Amino acid sequence: MSPTSPLTRTPTAQETRGRRDRSITDKDANAINRVEELSYDLKIHEVMTRQMKIASPEMPLANVLEILRINHISGVPVVKDSELIGILSLEDIVRAMQKNELSAPVSQYMTRKIITVASYDSIVSAIQKFSDSRLGRLPVLDENNKLVGMITKGDITRGILVALQKDYKEEEVRRYRASHLFEDIVSDRTTLVLRYNIKAHDFTHGGNASSHIKRALLRLGADPQTARRCGIAVYEAEINLIIHSTNGGILKLEVESHRITMSTTDDGPGIENIEQVLQPGYSTATEQVREMGFGAGMGLVNIKRCVDKMDIESTVGKGTKLTMRIYVPTENLNGRKDD
Amino acid sequence: MNLKKIIELANGHLLTPQTNINIEINGGYGADLMSDVLAFSQPNSVLLTGLTNPQVVRTAQMAEFHAIIFVRGKQPQAETLLIAAQENIPLISSPFGMFELSGRLHQAGLPSFESNESN
Structure with missing residues (x-):
C-alpha cells in the first residue's frame, strides 16, 4: 500500500499557493464548470458499484483478507440480516495482523461508525464526504436505508469522464456535420x-x-x-x-x-x-x-x-x-x- | 473569483435561480453605454450596469460576459429575465451604486477588464 495517496493527503501550503497563483484560462474555466455541473447532475446510483463483495460479522478476518486480495479492493461492508452494521478495511486487518489475530471474527475489528451516502443524492455529496473523512470508499444506502452499492473516488472519476465524453461526442457530431459542409459538398x-x-x-x-x-x-x-x-x-x-x-x-x-x-x-x-x-x-x-x-x-x-x-x-x-x-x-x- | 463570492460581496440577489453561479469570473466591467461594452470589454467577466432592458443581455452575450449585476437595486424587465434564462446568463441585483460596487469588487481582488487598446 502506498503511504499517502495523492488524493487523500492535504496539499502543502506551497502547493495551495501555486494553484492560486496560476491564472485560469478560459479553457480551464469551461472544463471546471462542466465538471462542477456534472457533480450536481450525476446521481450516486448512476456511478456506484452495485456488484459488491460483503462480509458477515462472524467471518474470520483471514477469509476477508482473501476476498480483498482476489478482488483488488481495500475494504468491504459488513452486513447482518441484510442490514449494514460496519465496514472492514485493510487497515483494520493490519491492526489484527499486528496482534496475530487473523482468525478473529470480523465483528471484533470492523469500524462501526459508518459514514454512508444516499443513492439518490448528487455525487457532490459523496465528494464532500470523501474530502471530510479521507475515506476511500463509502457504502450507498437507498431510501429505505438498505445497502445497494459502494462508491469510490474511482467510480466518481469514471462517471464524470463517461458523461464528459458523451457531451463531447454530441457537440463533436454537430460540429462535424456543420463544419464539413465545405468539404463534403463539392x-x-x-x-x-x-x-x-x-x-x-x-x-x-x-x-x-x-x-x-x-x-x-x-x-x-x-x-x-x-x-x-x-x-x-x-x-x-x-x-x-x-x-x-x-x-x-x-x-x-x-x-x-x-x-x-x-x-x-x-x-x-x-x-x-x-x-x-x-x-x-x-x-x-x-x-x-x-x-x-x-x-x-x-x-x-x-x-x-x-x-x-x-x-x-x-x-x-x-x-x-x-x-x-x-x-x-x-x-x-x-x-x-x-x- | 467565483460568482458566488461576487454575489456575496455585492450583497446581491440572484434573479435567475435556474442559472449556475458556481462559475469562475476573471474580471469586471462597468458601463451604461452598450457600444462601449462591445468595444472595450474582455470575455469571461461580469458586467455592472444600470440598464435593465433585454438588450443588456444580448450585448452581454455578444461580448461574452458570464454574468450581469444591476446596480442600485434595479429590477429588470420580464423580457430581460426570459432571455437571460434562455441564454443561461446569471442576473444579479445589488443595492450598491456603480462606483461603490466597482470599488468593493476591485478591492476584493477582481481585476478590471476594461481594455483601452482596440482589438
Missing part, C-alpha cells in the same frame, strides 16, 4: 447564406439574429475570436437597422471557406453624409434609444474595429447597404483556399 465555390428579417423599432427582439449568427459560426468551426468579432459587428449593424430604418431590413450572412461577409440592407431613409456618420460620437438617435444604452454614435466605429473591411452605400430616399467582411485563416471553417 463546387467551385460554396457559399452558405443565412437571411434574417429585422423589424424596425423592435428592440425586444433586437440581437436575436446576431445571436443565431454567432452560434452558427461556432458550429461551422470558426475560432472563438472570429466568432466574437463577427458577433459584435453584426449586432451593432442589427441595432442600427432597428433604430434607423423606416421599414426594417434584411441581415445577411454569407459564409465561405476563406471569408465571412455580413450585410444589412434597408429601403430608407438613407444617409445624407456618409463621412459624417463615420465620425465617432456623431448620432441622430432619439432620447428613447439613448436611454437604452445605444445611439452614442459608436456603432459604425465599433464595426470598423471588428471587421477587416467595411463598406457603406447609401442614397437618401432609397436606402442603405452596409457590408462587413472578415477574412478567415485557412485552417478555420475547414476550408480549402479557393482563391
Whole structure:
C-alpha cells in the first residue's frame, strides 16, 4: 500500500499557493464548470458499484483478507440480516495482523461508525464526504436505508469522464456535420447564406439574429475570436437597422471557406453624409434609444474595429447597404483556399 | 473569483435561480453605454450596469460576459429575465451604486477588464 495517496493527503501550503497563483484560462474555466455541473447532475446510483463483495460479522478476518486480495479492493461492508452494521478495511486487518489475530471474527475489528451516502443524492455529496473523512470508499444506502452499492473516488472519476465524453461526442457530431459542409459538398465555390428579417423599432427582439449568427459560426468551426468579432459587428449593424430604418431590413450572412461577409440592407431613409456618420460620437438617435444604452454614435466605429473591411452605400430616399467582411485563416471553417 | 463570492460581496440577489453561479469570473466591467461594452470589454467577466432592458443581455452575450449585476437595486424587465434564462446568463441585483460596487469588487481582488487598446 502506498503511504499517502495523492488524493487523500492535504496539499502543502506551497502547493495551495501555486494553484492560486496560476491564472485560469478560459479553457480551464469551461472544463471546471462542466465538471462542477456534472457533480450536481450525476446521481450516486448512476456511478456506484452495485456488484459488491460483503462480509458477515462472524467471518474470520483471514477469509476477508482473501476476498480483498482476489478482488483488488481495500475494504468491504459488513452486513447482518441484510442490514449494514460496519465496514472492514485493510487497515483494520493490519491492526489484527499486528496482534496475530487473523482468525478473529470480523465483528471484533470492523469500524462501526459508518459514514454512508444516499443513492439518490448528487455525487457532490459523496465528494464532500470523501474530502471530510479521507475515506476511500463509502457504502450507498437507498431510501429505505438498505445497502445497494459502494462508491469510490474511482467510480466518481469514471462517471464524470463517461458523461464528459458523451457531451463531447454530441457537440463533436454537430460540429462535424456543420463544419464539413465545405468539404463534403463539392463546387467551385460554396457559399452558405443565412437571411434574417429585422423589424424596425423592435428592440425586444433586437440581437436575436446576431445571436443565431454567432452560434452558427461556432458550429461551422470558426475560432472563438472570429466568432466574437463577427458577433459584435453584426449586432451593432442589427441595432442600427432597428433604430434607423423606416421599414426594417434584411441581415445577411454569407459564409465561405476563406471569408465571412455580413450585410444589412434597408429601403430608407438613407444617409445624407456618409463621412459624417463615420465620425465617432456623431448620432441622430432619439432620447428613447439613448436611454437604452445605444445611439452614442459608436456603432459604425465599433464595426470598423471588428471587421477587416467595411463598406457603406447609401442614397437618401432609397436606402442603405452596409457590408462587413472578415477574412478567415485557412485552417478555420475547414476550408480549402479557393482563391 | 467565483460568482458566488461576487454575489456575496455585492450583497446581491440572484434573479435567475435556474442559472449556475458556481462559475469562475476573471474580471469586471462597468458601463451604461452598450457600444462601449462591445468595444472595450474582455470575455469571461461580469458586467455592472444600470440598464435593465433585454438588450443588456444580448450585448452581454455578444461580448461574452458570464454574468450581469444591476446596480442600485434595479429590477429588470420580464423580457430581460426570459432571455437571460434562455441564454443561461446569471442576473444579479445589488443595492450598491456603480462606483461603490466597482470599488468593493476591485478591492476584493477582481481585476478590471476594461481594455483601452482596440482589438
